[in-house]
Amino acid sequence: MIELLRKRRSIRSYTAETIAPATVELLIEALLRAPSSRNINPWEFIVVDDRELLSKLSRAKEHGSAFLEGAQLGIVVCADSTTSDVWVEDCSIASILVQMTALSLGLGSCWIQIRQRRHDAKCSAEEYIQKLLGLPEHVKVQSMISIGHPDEVRMPLRSDELEYFKVKHNHFDQPWYPGDKS
């Protein structure tokens, strides 16, 4: 996992190559293997491969979602918010796990934030998607994950770019020094 994390970057540009059905099944398995609070599994996942629908979903927000149109797959991560008070955390974990699984399978992906984002002055991004996908009102939308074969190369973060200053040792006043054994 650490080797995968060392390569991990958000990928927003994809080739036209389709994702093999067996690979899509692995991605779905990864979603369903995510941990959730009290094992409630509040999520609902909408797997989208319809080009027209991907195009419409890519317009969910004014900024930061347009590249979904070029993806081979979009996973809309939702939850029945009435079943758990921590569905946001649960959905976030499922989202990152499917992204890491995509990376492990040679695919690129990017998280598209939907919760708390707007479609336009009158409509939230969530309402736009609820209408488009026929989601009931209590089914909330956390994110969309765009996935495809990468059509861009992004340099991994170098070790010296990691924000070790955000890490403390035992007490907030005490910085953590990389390699610190004290």
Ligand SMILES: Cc1cc2nc3c(=O)[nH]c(=O)nc-3n(C[C@H](O)[C@H](O)[C@H](O)COP(=O)(O)O)c2cc1C
């Ligand atoms: C909670 C969350 C929301 C994000 N929302 C978006 C988004 O709406 N659109 C987008 O292009 N990238 C989005 N990203 C990706 C971040 O922009 C990206 O992870 C960050 O810039 C660091 O780049 P890297 O992932 O390549 O290391 C989101 C990431 C997270 C974790």
